[in-house]
Amino acid sequence: MSQTDDAPRTEAIPGARLRWWTELPLIVLVYGAYSAGRLLARGDVSTAVDHGLAILRAEKAVRLNLEHPLNRLFTREAWIGVPADFWYASLHYLVTPLILVWLFRRRATVYRAARTWLMTSTLIGLIGFTLLPTCPPRLLSQGHGFVDTMAQYSSYGWWGGAASAPKGLGGMTNQYAAMPSLHVGWALWCGIMLWRHGRSPYAKAAGVAYPLITTIVVMGTANHYFFDALAGVAVMGVGLLLTKPVMRLAARIKDRVNTVLAGGSAAAPSATRSSIVSGECQTSPGERIPRQRKAAAPHDSGDGAAAPAR
DSSP: OOOOTOOOOSSSSSTTOOOOHHHHHHHHHHHHHHHHHHTTTOHHHHHHHHHHHHHHHHHTTTOOHHHHHHHHHHHHHHHOOOOOHHHIIIIIIHHHHHHHHHHHHHHHHHHHHHHHHHHHHHHHHHHHHOOOOOOOGSSOOOOGGGOOHHHGGGGGGGGGSSTSBBTTTTSSSOOTTOSSSSHHHHHHHHHHHHHHOOSHHHHHHHHHHHHHHHHHHHHTTTTTOHHHHHHHHHHHHHHHHHHHHHHHHHHOOOOOOOOHHHTTTTTTTHHHHOSBBBSSSETTTOOOOOEEEEOOOOOOOOOOOOOOOO
């Protein structure tokens, strides 16, 4: 049995072949809903700060406070901090779409399940932003010892003091959507896709390195706590578990919509199509050109039997 036998078949299913002009609007719609939801999910600032401090205290209690040493390193060493800021501000929005396009073009048999997994996890993350607005480390008061490296090195890039948002557009993003970290979640998804479906050792190495480096970057730039990163991994795990049920539900909805749109027309041809073409020409199954068949009159003997057609 081949490695992809248990993967969802897309091109083998009649009428299920994926088209870019249907996939692209779907992805744009989900990402638009995600972006709009982030803006609408802005919670009270004091509540977000309380949640951030609670996470920081929990990490210190279990000795997993990794943000402080990383942030000090990124702040002190510009040759580390500046590339990290570029990594945080750009790769999140470049690598993920590129992996989607690669799967669509080169790994069509797994694309639909992979896309469903990513979108389901993204929507779960949106629920997390809504229920648990969290102040990232960089927005805590200075007494907590964090430096916003995006603001410190803003002269090197297009971003300002509002995370990865371009300068002057900080109001277009929700800076308290830190829990879970979808930077880490999406990077993990990309890494798994590269590891499982990449054929070269370089692709597999990138599949390991990309989520690990992203996790370090989000903490070193003071954009996320370590627990935010763990929550991003958990969200992707829940999304993976829900992928098959979501695909089955989507298939049932699609079938029902197609049935409603068809309006029972599938049964109409067999019920309404007549084999009679004209008064004296008929067709039989398998015939393309009607042949003339005249119905014979009953025999004079009165037995009522019709003569066989010629």
